[in-house]
Amino acid sequence: DAMVIQNPRYQVTQFGKPVTLSCSQTLNHNVMYWYQQKSSQAPKLLFHYYDKDFNNEADTPDNFQSRRPNTSFCFLDIRSPGLGDAAMYLCATSITGGVGSPLHFGNGTRLTVT
């Protein structure tokens, strides 16, 4: 089945140690998103790619970066994780960036920072 796959499901990193989360999709969608969801909170958009065009949300910390080497893959890099970055990170895709284009989410990667 076509889907959005995130690896790993659980990631533990040390304070200040760079970490990369990965997302792949078989849907061939143009847009890929990264959301951060802290405990008991709503998901919050960090950034998105429309094809190769990167779009950062205004309040996304510089500590967070992203790469999309091809249509299928997108990575979230956290350069120096702090304790406050512990969260579930959700990758999503949509066919287009249009408002009627639903987002399809992966199962998320839960990041723990020790």
Next chain:
Amino acid sequence: GEDVEQSLFLSVREGDSSVINCTYTDSSSTYLYWYKQEPGAGLQLLTYIFSNMDMKQDQRLTVLLNKKDKHLSLRIADTQTGDSAIYFCAETSLRGTGANNLFFGTGTRLTVIP
């Protein structure tokens, strides 16, 4: 700015109907979505409604939209224990960002009592 509000908790007995409510503030919202999140998992798209519609039905799910009051509800008929999850309401509107940026409510935790 955008604000989406939901009640935090709802408990129903198995077989009863569940009604999850959501209010939003952005009058330019064009699409409204309902997502389901099971423990430790990503968000699963349940249904969505365009703002020029009052109602949408999909099997056990009925979405009602009162655009005047900016009120959205999700009714689940014959609620089952497998429906226990967190339900997120989300809205989107044309923002020219090139992405379908969803603004989520804080989610309603539905507990189904056998």
